[in-house]
Amino acid sequence: MIQERYLNALVLFGLIAVPLYAMATEELFTITLATRAVILALAAVGLNLALGLGGLVSFGHATFFGIGGYTMGVLAYHAQTYTALDLGLFTIEGTKSMPIIWLVAIILSSLVAVVIGMLSLRTSGVYFIMITLAFGQMFFFFTISWAAYGGEDGLSIYVRNGFPGLNTLVPIQFYGICFVILCAVLFLNARLAKSPFGLALNAARQTPMRTQTVGLDPTRLKLVAFVISGAITGLAGALFADLNRFVSPTMFSWQFSGEIMLFIILGGVGRLFGPVIGAVIFVTLEHFLGEITDFWHIYLGVILVIIVLFARGGIVGLLSGRGGGHD
Amino acid sequence: MSLLSVENLTASYGVSQALFGVDLSIEEGQVVALMGRNGMGKSTTVKSICRMIASQGVLNFGGTDLHAQPSHRVARLGIGLVPEGRRCFRDLTVYENLIASARPGEWTEDTIGDLFPRLTERRQQRARSLSGGEQQMLAIGRALMTNPKLLILDEATEGLAPIIRQEIWAAIKRIKRDSGVAILLVDKSLKELSKVSDRAVILERGKTAWSGNITDLTKEISEKFVGV
Numbered sequence: 001m002i003q004e005r006y007l008n009a010l011v012l013f014g015l016i017a018v019p020l021y022a023m024a025t026e027e028l029f030t031i032t033l034a035t036r037a038v039i040l041a042l043a044a045v046g047l048n049l050a051l052g053l054g055g056l057v058s059f060g061h062a063t064f065f066g067i068g069g070y071t072m073g074v075l076a077y078h079a080q081t082y083t084a085l086d087l088g089l090f091t092i093e094g095t096k097s098m099p100i101i102w103l104v105a106i107i108l109s110s111l112v113a114v115v116i117g118m119l120s121l122r123t124s125g126v127y128f129i130m131i132t133l134a135f136g137q138m139f140f141f142f143t144i145s146w147a148a149y150g151g152e153d154g155l156s157i158y159v160r161n162g163f164p165g166l167n168t169l170v171p172i173q174f175y176g177i178c179f180v181i182l183c184a185v186l187f188l189n190a191r192l193a194k195s196p197f198g199l200a201l202n203a204a205r206q207t208p209m210r211t212q213t214v215g216l217d218p219t220r221l222k223l224v225a226f227v228i229s230g231a232i233t234g235l236a237g238a239l240f241a242d243l244n245r246f247v248s249p250t251m252f253s254w255q256f257s258g259e260i261m262l263f264i265i266l267g268g269v270g271r272l273f274g275p276v277i278g279a280v281i282f283v284t285l286e287h288f289l290g291e292i293t294d295f296w297h298i299y300l301g302v303i304l305v306i307i308v309l310f311a312r313g314g315i316v317g318l319l320s321g322r323g324g325g326h327d
Numbered sequence: 328m329s330l331l332s333v334e335n336l337t338a339s340y341g342v343s344q345a346l347f348g349v350d351l352s353i354e355e356g357q358v359v360a361l362m363g364r365n366g367m368g369k370s371t372t373v374k375s376i377c378r379m380i381a382s383q384g385v386l387n388f389g390g391t392d393l394h395a396q397p398s399h400r401v402a403r404l405g406i407g408l409v410p411e412g413r414r415c416f417r418d419l420t421v422y423e424n425l426i427a428s429a430r431p432g433e434w435t436e437d438t439i440g441d442l443f444p445r446l447t448e449r450r451q452q453r454a455r456s457l458s459g460g461e462q463q464m465l466a467i468g469r470a471l472m473t474n475p476k477l478l479i480l481d482e483a484t485e486g487l488a489p490i491i492r493q494e495i496w497a498a499i500k501r502i503k504r505d506s507g508v509a510i511l512l513v514d515k516s517l518k519e520l521s522k523v524s525d526r527a528v529i530l531e532r533g534k535t536a537w538s539g540n541i542t543d544l545t546k547e548i549s550e551k552f553v554g555v
Contacts, residue, residue: 199427203416210414213377214428215402215473 004320008273023172031171037283038178039239044263044275046232052270054225055205059257060132063139064230066252068105068237073247076157098163109234117226140252154248268314330355334385338375345371347533358510360520363530369513373481377408407475411482413466415454422450425472432474439468460491479511
């Protein structure tokens, strides 16, 4: 057994060392791969707040990922075509500024999360899963028919958005931005989990009725967690779109919602670095097994079955003991 | 005006009516024993007061109609419940259980630690790893951390070892002595209840059968309605 904090430190070291080694050996694709892993990890860290702490099995978190992605896509598209975005009552200019795009992505994701959360949290269990899935599918089919922004074919962005003082076209610099954001969100998550809000949310997940008897409203706690979770996943979507310089309806797909949930289950539900480890393993398998066979998901499925059956705390649980995680 | 006023309270579980007219009142700082045989409606009365089940009748706490309040607001108004079966937050540590619901007031982690030194010793232990008695202490501590005006203890000593029961009763006496919190006690130990309570309310078939000062509770009445 290895203490969880040492395991977390090891993962952080890996996320620093591998891209630096890749930069030194000029294996730029490895840096891109690491960037992909970090962004997907960020999306899963967002979901882990709702799923791990709040027990909300959201099968529609791709909604927020897609909203983040399309925020970047639409704003950057209008910036690159020098056209204004007509919102009926007023028009706004496009932008290539990452901080502005992130801010808009976070705000829009949060607003949508408030609406989805308020409606979904009236239900629980399988109904909650289905209603969140339904919202994801609504956005998926909306973007398919949204011809102004590429419809089913998606939307290509020809430039990478800018960040003050950095050249975001340099892979290691863009990786650095994503890595710092991931670290900041992990720090926020760790603080949140130990704050009275996080503890109350944890309590609400365990025994909602008893939580009420000590004056806490479990629905409100879960809604706040869902909104924060959606905002983080939305931010990840904006970064993912910037990485690929392309957005498409697949960002809203239920398969993606399943994938980020899979990262969490692989790594460990409710464990701080569980989603990070899950995402890194997923991207690694996707790359290396994907080179060998197109059917690499079969092997992933086998690994998932083994993890679920024999390591219910995920990989973090397997290496560090059950600790603070849960099934 | 009473702190808690319950008049003609009725409640049902589906088609099965459990309460047929419960009357009880609690003044500030008073300890009231709610007694009765098994199945007479004691826990249902507690659940009705805490709005965990729907009920009808007068349910007034400090001038607020509790019927208009959801369960969590009832707690915020100042009713702290130690539920039957303890139900601590199992995955949280002792410390986390206490601060998750803490509100400002005289009861803090330190004062709870004075009341139950065992909790201080097990501060970083998860609730699920505590003994039954320690979990009960934690449940009482958790309810006190909300700094209630009324503390409701539903079968707080049930199923505990005699030595632990003594500790719990000693703590209840100390809460009564050192703080102004009113207490509604649901328990079967007439001997202990008579030592700590000011008044008693006895339920029989979902109705108030007797209420008065605990000193007026005669052996005949207790044998008739409580069976001891």
